[in-house]
Structure formats: structure tokens, C-alpha cells
Amino acid sequence: MNENLATNANLAMYSAMAVITLSMLAYALYLAGLVPARTASRDAQRSEVLVGAEGETPSPPAATPPGALAGSDEVPLRARKAGAIAQLLAGLGALLLVASVALRGLAVHRWPLGNMYEFGTFAAMSVMVFFVAWSTRRDLRWLGLFITAPVLLLCGLTTTVWYTQASGVMPALQSYWLVIHVTIATISVSVFTLGAAVAVLSLVQARVETSGKPSLLDRLPSSKALERMAYGFHVVGFPLWTFTVIAGAIWARQAWGSYWNWDPKEVWSFIIWVVYAAYLHARATSGMRRTQATWIALAGFACIIVNYAIVNVYFVSQHSYSGL
Amino acid sequence: MARDLPRKDRTIVQPRLGPVGWLRFLWRQLTSMRTALLLLLALAVAALPGSVLPQRSIDATRTTAWLEEHSTIGPVLDRFGFFSVYASPWFAAIYLLLFVSLVGCVLPRSRQHWRAMRAAPPRTPKRLERLPAHATATVESDPETVLAALRSTLRRRRYRVHAYDESSLSAEGGYLKETGNLVFHLALLGVIVGVAIGHIWGWKGDVILPQGQTFANTLIRYDTFSPGPWVDPDDLRPFTLTLDRMEARFEETTKGSGQFGTPRDFTAYVKIADQPGETPRPATIKVNQPLSVPGGTAFLLGNGYAPVVTVKDAKGEVLYHDATPFLAQDNNYKSVGAIKVPAASPKELGFTGFFLPTASLSDSEGPVSLFPDALKPALVLTAYEGTLAPGGRPQSVYTLDTSELTQLKKPGTTQPLTIWLEPGQTYTLPGGRGTITFDSVERFAGISIRHDPGKWLTLGSALLMVAGLLASLLVRRRRVFVRVSPVEAGGSTLVTVGGLAKDDDEGMPDVLQSVLDSLTAAPGERR
Numbered sequence: 001m002n003e004n005l006a007t008n009a010n011l012a013m014y015s016a017m018a019v020i021t022l023s024m025l026a027y028a029l030y031l032a033g034l035v036p037a038r039t040a041s042r043d044a045q046r047s048e049v050l051v052g053a054e055g056e057t058p059s060p061p062a063a064t065p066p067g068a069l070a071g072s073d074e075v076p077l078r079a080r081k082a083g084a085i086a087q088l089l090a091g092l093g094a095l096l097l098v099a100s101v102a103l104r105g106l107a108v109h110r111w112p113l114g115n116m117y118e119f120g121t122f123a124a125m126s127v128m129v130f131f132v133a134w135s136t137r138r139d140l141r142w143l144g145l146f147i148t149a150p151v152l153l154l155c156g157l158t159t160t161v162w163y164t165q166a167s168g169v170m171p172a173l174q175s176y177w178l179v180i181h182v183t184i185a186t187i188s189v190s191v192f193t194l195g196a197a198v199a200v201l202s203l204v205q206a207r208v209e210t211s212g213k214p215s216l217l218d219r220l221p222s223s224k225a226l227e228r229m230a231y232g233f234h235v236v237g238f239p240l241w242t243f244t245v246i247a248g249a250i251w252a253r254q255a256w257g258s259y260w261n262w263d264p265k266e267v268w269s270f271i272i273w274v275v276y277a278a279y280l281h282a283r284a285t286s287g288m289r290r291t292q293a294t295w296i297a298l299a300g301f302a303c304i305i306v307n308y309a310i311v312n313v314y315f316v317s318q319h320s321y322s323g324l
Numbered sequence: 325m326a327r328d329l330p331r332k333d334r335t336i337v338q339p340r341l342g343p344v345g346w347l348r349f350l351w352r353q354l355t356s357m358r359t360a361l362l363l364l365l366a367l368a369v370a371a372l373p374g375s376v377l378p379q380r381s382i383d384a385t386r387t388t389a390w391l392e393e394h395s396t397i398g399p400v401l402d403r404f405g406f407f408s409v410y411a412s413p414w415f416a417a418i419y420l421l422l423f424v425s426l427v428g429c430v431l432p433r434s435r436q437h438w439r440a441m442r443a444a445p446p447r448t449p450k451r452l453e454r455l456p457a458h459a460t461a462t463v464e465s466d467p468e469t470v471l472a473a474l475r476s477t478l479r480r481r482r483y484r485v486h487a488y489d490e491s492s493l494s495a496e497g498g499y500l501k502e503t504g505n506l507v508f509h510l511a512l513l514g515v516i517v518g519v520a521i522g523h524i525w526g527w528k529g530d531v532i533l534p535q536g537q538t539f540a541n542t543l544i545r546y547d548t549f550s551p552g553p554w555v556d557p558d559d560l561r562p563f564t565l566t567l568d569r570m571e572a573r574f575e576e577t578t579k580g581s582g583q584f585g586t587p588r589d590f591t592a593y594v595k596i597a598d599q600p601g602e603t604p605r606p607a608t609i610k611v612n613q614p615l616s617v618p619g620g621t622a623f624l625l626g627n628g629y630a631p632v633v634t635v636k637d638a639k640g641e642v643l644y645h646d647a648t649p650f651l652a653q654d655n656n657y658k659s660v661g662a663i664k665v666p667a668a669s670p671k672e673l674g675f676t677g678f679f680l681p682t683a684s685l686s687d688s689e690g691p692v693s694l695f696p697d698a699l700k701p702a703l704v705l706t707a708y709e710g711t712l713a714p715g716g717r718p719q720s721v722y723t724l725d726t727s728e729l730t731q732l733k734k735p736g737t738t739q740p741l742t743i744w745l746e747p748g749q750t751y752t753l754p755g756g757r758g759t760i761t762f763d764s765v766e767r768f769a770g771i772s773i774r775h776d777p778g779k780w781l782t783l784g785s786a787l788l789m790v791a792g793l794l795a796s797l798l799v800r801r802r803r804v805f806v807r808v809s810p811v812e813a814g815g816s817t818l819v820t821v822g823g824l825a826k827d828d829d830e831g832m833p834d835v836l837q838s839v840l841d842s843l844t845a846a847p848g849e850r851r
């Protein structure tokens with residue numbers, strides 16, 4: 001155990017929270033800055049959809065993909081400045097979180113995924129890293145606020161109610177399966193988190209579109225594009241979660257002698273898997289509306305939250321690793 | 325309705341669903357995607373109560389305690405199987421229906437897919453401009469060369485290509501998507517079959533083995549043995565396992581909340597002989613590192629303390645001398661157990677109480693343990709005399725059945741006798757009943773030996789599921805059509821490509837563009 005490194009890990013965590021808070025504010029300013037341009041944007045978005053679908057020449061790969069904002073020259077300077085600052089701070093915040101996780105790992109001489117604090121920090125880190133990496137390929141400034149806010153909430157919870165001092169882990173956790181199973185699980189949860197954020201936006205956007213009233217959301221992609229984007233995340237998250245459950249079962253046999261014992265944590269992992277499978281089914285079922293399917297995906301995310309924040313802490317289970 | 329009609333017509337409007345028709349109707353309902361969706365959601369909901377209510381198969385003691393606390397709602401829930409949810413008829417009904425639905429859905433689809441994979445892609449539509457995605461280009465080359473080049477481009481990209489006439493191509497790719505989907509659903513059945521095999525032919529047995537003792541793999545040596553319905557216990561392979569040493573380490577340095585005293589390492593050092601008479605070889609069993617034994621796998625699932633106790637009669641004759649396992653009740657290994665001395669006379673003697681590895685006397689809770697390691701061990705016992713096994717009924721070795729026992733009292737009082745012993749100490753029982761000595765502390769290992777013949781099928785199917793899922797979700801089923809026509813002047817060719825995808829497919833325009841781009845790539849590329 002290295003106290004010094006552990007202290008620095010916490011320091012990096014607090015710095016990350018400060019930086020991400022500023023980034024969140026800048027993203028909010030960016031969105032606010034878009035408002036004056038909103039009437040023009042509606043038409044722009046319409047015509048863009050037309051180009052994408054029926055233009056004479058298909059858009060080359062470099063063109064703005066459907067679903068991104070209209071060309072940046074339409075974005076007022078004020079918003080563009082805020083957006084650039086927000087992106088920069090988000091990148092810095094992601095790096096600080098990576099540093100925090102790495103320092104914690106070095107401090108405890110093991111993979112830093114052994115208790116609630118470490119799960120939460122790792123999840124916050126991977127959400128930010130995925131978001132920043134993905135931002136380099138697409139214009140995602142409109143999404144920033146809706147990612148940084150939940151990440152901050154998560155960091156706040158891990159550093160207060162779930163904080164656990166740096167230490168070793170119990171024998172059941174001393175296995176390379178920890179690295180495989182928990183890492184994939186956390187990554188999968190991060191992907192589902194991004195998917196859920198976009199899914200919520202798609203539902204709100206669908207409502208705005210049917211109401212026909214002008215709104216700030218006019219500058220965001222259409223509900224159809226948002227829904228498709230959310231589906232894309234879930235399509236990546238679901239196989240990862242399937243693998244998580246399988247790896248967990250293999251590990252359970254190593255550690256407890258039986259690959260499936262209907263332990264509450266196993267039950268909830270199964271429920272999450274079944275609900276997301278239902279989402280994929282609903283989306284492929286003819287006659288189901290996309291919004292209905294999206295609600296099922298959000299139910300899946302609610303189950304993830306229950307599994308993490310409630311089952312880990314309050315349920316009597318073999319998985320009593322929360323360290324609380 | 326039928327009444328208003330003339331007689332002759334009645335037979336026509338009457339529903340003609342006979343029993344077979346009804347069955348067919350039900351079958352079609354059951355195998356629809358919508359039903360599968362409902363059943364999936366029902367499965368999620370049905371799995372839920374088992375995580376909230378204690379389950380008998382996992383923790384029978386907690387279930388009993390819950391039932392005693394909730395005497396009104398408890399029995400009702402019990403009747404409907406809420407304490408063994410995953411073995412209850414309603415849970416089984418949902419997943420069995422789901423699997424019937426799955427078979428009914430997947431088998432016809434497999435047949436269809438098999439045919440589709442061998443059939444040619446559909447005819448090229450007349451007007452490709454009508455397709456949701458399309459593109460055109462003019463190429464400096466004659467139509468035959470262009471078609472040949474496009475044909476090889478599409479082939480290279482694993483499209484199945486067919487030409488219905490001289491000026492067009494039909495191509496289809498991404499059959500792997502449907503293959504993956506079918507593999508996923510069929511592998512799901514494989515998982516269930518694997519689990520079922522494990523339940524029918526698998527077994528598990530638990531044994532508590534104090535240091536220095538040897539376990540022989542026969543039915544009677546197990547403390548508990550749970551075989552599947554078709555297991556013959558006579559088939560157990562006759563290996564022996566000796567526990568040389570059980571090592572346990574706990575967190576001593578970190579004082580943070582929830583860390584001090586938590587386990588850090590458990591290792592059982594054993595000797596195993598595969599056959600009787602064979603020279604035993606040393607091995608270790610750790611949590612996360614089970615040991616392969618003949619016919620099964622040995623897991624280290626628990627550990628604790630077995631105080632060595634000697635009971636002598638008044639003449640100094642040894643009546644009892646054994647390492648007696650006490651079972652841990654909390655994280656600091658406050659353990660309960662019983663010492664039974666049927667050889668005592670005139671009445672049998674029994675002792676029950678706690679073993680405390682780091683003993684302390686708390687004002688509010690009485691005897692407690694402060695740390696899980698044996699730093700300051702003590703035995704705290706009360707004594708009974710009478711009949712240990714009334715009616716010869718089978719007994720738990722960890723508790724006393726006190727129905728025909730009377731508790732010994734402190735001499736001259738009505739207070740129960742309490743014996744506090746530390747290693748090496750001896751207590752002289754009142755009334756010339758002899759002595760009890762706490763000689764030393766040994767650890768025991770809780771070893772579970774298990775056999776599951778279905779696990780490889782389950783694992784293989786599960787991995788196949790992931791592979792199928794990846795193909796199903798990431799591959800795109802796409803149709804690409806090509807039409808060429810010569811441009812009047814100059815021997816060049818007008819190429820039109822159109823694409824059709826199953827779901828909305830953002831990538832289609834890019835695919836078409838790259839197909840066209842391949843025509844202008846380096847000439848060596850085309851052939």
C-alpha cells in the first residue's frame with residue numbers, strides 16, 4: 001500500500017471534478033448560445049436530411065453525417081468559443097480521471113476495481129474517455145452537457161458516500177477474472193450510460209417535434225437520428241454485457257464452485273440482460289413504435305442503477321464487495 | 325349474427341377453427357415476436373422477487389427466520405413458491421414457453437435462411453433512382469469492362485453476384501447477420517440443455533476437514549451430499565484428501581472503514597492420493613484456485629476453527645479427545661459449536677457455546693470476538709447432562725438437542741454454569757463429573773467437491789452466443805444493384821448503382837460511393 005500515491009489519486013479525482021464542472025458550464029453556455037440561430041436551423045436541418053437521402057450524389061464520407069449539427073459557420077461565435085473551451089476541459093477532465101484510476105491502481109498494487117468507489121471512478125473515467133474520443137470524429141458539443149452532468153453526479157457519489165480507503169482485496173477477488181469481468185462490465189455500463197443519455201434526448205426531441213413549438217432542442221439532431229444513435233450504443237453495449245455475464249459465471253465457478261447460484265447480483269445481471277434483449281426485440285418487432293422500444297432501453301438502464309447502487313450495498317449477497 | 329342469415333349460408337360464416345385450427349392459431353401467436361417480447365419482459369419481472377426475498381436453496385436459515393418474522397404474509401408467499409423462485413412452476417412456465425416460442429420461431433427461419441443463402445439475389449429493379457440510396461458516374465470504358473470490374477469488386481467484398489441480363493448486376497451481402505442471429509438463438513438452447521445435464525447428472529458434497537485429518541471420497545464421509553436424480557453415489561471415485569495446514573490471513577494494517585479484519589488470503593495445503601494405497605502428492609486449494617480431483621473438482625469454500633478439547637472422568641480416564649469444528653457466525657469468526665460426550669456416565673455430557681479467536685467480554689453483547697485471527701482464543705461453554713440423542717434421532721453435530729438434557733448450575737446457585745477456557749486451561753466440573761481441557765486450536769477447511777458434466781456444453785454454447793450476437797448486430801444485410809448503359813459519344817459508360825438495406829442504414833451511400841470509386845482506382849485493381 002502506498003499512501004502517497006493514494007493521496008495523489010484522490011487529488012487527481014478532485015481536480016477532475018473541478019475541471020468537468022467548468023466543462024459542463026461551458027457546454028451549457030454553448031447550448032444557450034445557439035438559441036438566437038434557431039429559426040434558421042430548422043430549415044437547415046430539413047434540407048440536410050434531404051441531401052443525405054435523395055441528393056444527386058451521395059455525401060462523401062467526410063461530409064457531416066446526418067444527425068450532426070448543421071455546418072459550424074452557422075453557430076454564433078459566442079457559442080463556438082464556449083464549445084471549444086468545453087471540449088478542451090472535457091479532454092482534460094478525462095485525462096485527470098485516467099490519472100486518478102492509474103494512481104489508485106499503483107497505490108494498491110492491483111487492478112483498481114475492487115470496491116464501490118473504484119467501480120464508480122472507473123465508470124466515470126470510461127464514460128468521459130469514450131465521449132471525448134467519439135467527439136474527435138463527430139460534432140458532439142450538443143451532447144456534452146448531458147454527459148458531463150451525470151458523470152459529475154457519479155463522481156460526487158463515489159467521493160462521498162462510496163469512498164473506500166486504498167487497500168487490498170479479499171481472496172475471492174484475487175483473480176485475473178477480476179480484470180476481465182469487472183473491466184468489461186464497467187465499460188459496458190459506460191456504453192449503456194451514453195446510450196441512455198442519447199435515448200432520453202430522443203424521447204424529449206420526439207415530444208418537441210410532435211408539439212411543433214420552437215425550442216432549444218431544434219438545434220439538436222432529429223429524434224429519428226437520436227434514436228438511431230442510441231440504438232448504436234446499445235448494440236455495442238449488449239454483447240459486452242452478455243460477455244460480462246458469461247465471464248462472471250466462469251469466475252463464480254472458480255471462486256464459489258458453481259457458475260450460477262441466483263445470487264441477487266446474478267439475478268440483477270440477468271434481469272438487465274433480459275430487459276436489453278427485450279429492447280432489441282422490440283426494435284425489430286414490426287408494429288412497435290421506436291419510442292416504445294426506447295422506454296424499454298431506459299428500463300434496462302434503471303435496472304443497471306438498481307444493480308449498482310442498491311443491490312451492491314443493501315442486499316444480502318455473496319457479492320459483498322462494496323467495501324462499505 | 326348467424327341467425328339473420330338464410331340457412332344455407334350459415335355453415336360458411338360459422339368459425340371454421342376446429343381443434344387443429346385453434347392449435348395452429350395458438351402456435352402462431354406463441355411464436356410471434358410480440359409474444360417473445362412479452363415473455364422476455366415477464367421473465368425479467370418474475371426473476372425479481374428472488375433477489376429481494378431470501379431463497380431456500382441459497383440460505384435456508386435466513387428463509388426460516390424471515391418466515392418466523394412475517395407470520396401472516398410469509399406462509400402465503402411460501403405457498404406460491406416465492407422462497408424458491410427459480411424452481412417454482414410459474415418461473416419455469418415462463419422460460420419453457422419462451423423456449424418453445426424460440427424453437428417455433430427459429431426452426432422455420434433456419435430453413436428459410438438456408439434457402440436464401442443458396443438462391444440468387446433478386447432481379448435488378450428497373451429504375452435504380454427510386455431506391456433510397458443511389459449514385460451515378462460516367463466511366464471512360466465500355467460497359468462490359470465496367471460490369472466485369474464491378475462484379476469482381478463486389479465478389480471481393482463477399483457479395484453474392486448474379487447477372488439477369490447483359491447490362492445489370494444484382495448483388496447481396498451480409499448473410500452472416502441472419503446466420504449469427506440463428507446461431508445466437510440456437511446456442512441459447514444449448515445453454516439450457518447444458519444446465520439441465522448438470523442438474524440431472526451432477527452432484528456436490530461438502531465436508532469440514534480439520535487440520536491433520538483425512539477425507540476419503542465416499543458418501544458417508546460427506547457432511548452434506550446433494551446428487552442429481554440420476555446420480556449413483558456408488559460411482560464416487562475412491563481418492564483421499566488430507567489437510568496438512570489451513571492458512572488464513574486478514575487485513576491488519578489498513579484501519580479504514582470496512583477494511584480492517586477483512587480476509588486477505590486463504591490457502592489449504594493438502595495431500596491427495598488418487599487411489600487408495602497410492603503415495604499422496606502435495607497440492608494446494610485456494611479460493612479461485614480449485615483442485616482437480618478424480619471425478620470432480622475440490623473448492624475451498626470456507627474455513628474456521630476447531631478447538632481441540634479433552635474430557636476426562638473423575639478417575640482421569642479420557643472420554644473425549646478431538647478437534648471439534650465450530651462454525652463462524654460473523655466476520656470476526658465468533659463461532660458456535662457443540663461437544664458431545666456420550667461416553668460419560670452415569671449421564672451423557674454435552675457442552676455448547678462459542679469459540680472466540682480474539683476474545684473479549686463486552687458489557688452489552690457478552691462474549692465477542694474482535695478480530696478473525698486467533699490472537700487471544702477462548703472457549704465459552706455451558707454444560708448439560710442427560711440424553712444427547714433422544715429416540716436415536718439423527719443430530720446436527722454443531723448444536724445440542726436440549727429436549728432431554730438439563731443444564732448444569734453453578735454450585736449452590738440457580739445460575740447456569742459458564743466455563744471460560746483459554747488454551748492449556750482445565751476446568752473441573754462440579755459434582756465429580758470430571759474435567760474439560762482446552763488443549764489447542766486447529767483450523768479447519770470447508771471443502772466442497774463438485775461434479776458438473778454439463779458445464780462444457782454450457783460454456784461452449786454461451787461463447788457461441790456471443791459470436792452469433794456480434795455477427796447479428798454488427799453485420800449489415802445489403803443489396804447492391806448495378807445498371808450500365810453506353811454514353812452515345814466517345815465510348816464511355818454511364819454507371820448507376822442503387823442500394824437496399826433491411827433496416828435504416830446510414831452507411832449505404834458510402835458503400836455505393838466506394839463501389840463507384842473502385843472503378844477509378846489503379847487499373848491493376850480491376851480484372
Ligand code: HEM
Pocket residue numbers: 274277280281284354355356357360364422423425426427429430505509512796797
Ligand atoms: C430467451 C429468449 C430470447 C433472447 C434473449 C433473444 C434475443 C435476441 C436478440 C439479442 C436479438 C437481436 C436483435 C437484432 O438483431 O436487432 C434477437 C433477434 C431476434 N429474435 Fe430473439 N431472443 C429470444 C427469444 C426469441 C424468440 C422466442 C423469438 C421468436 C419468437 C425470437 C425472435 C427473434 C427474431 C425474429 C429476431 C430478429 C430481429 C431482426 O431481424 O433484427 N427471439 N433476439
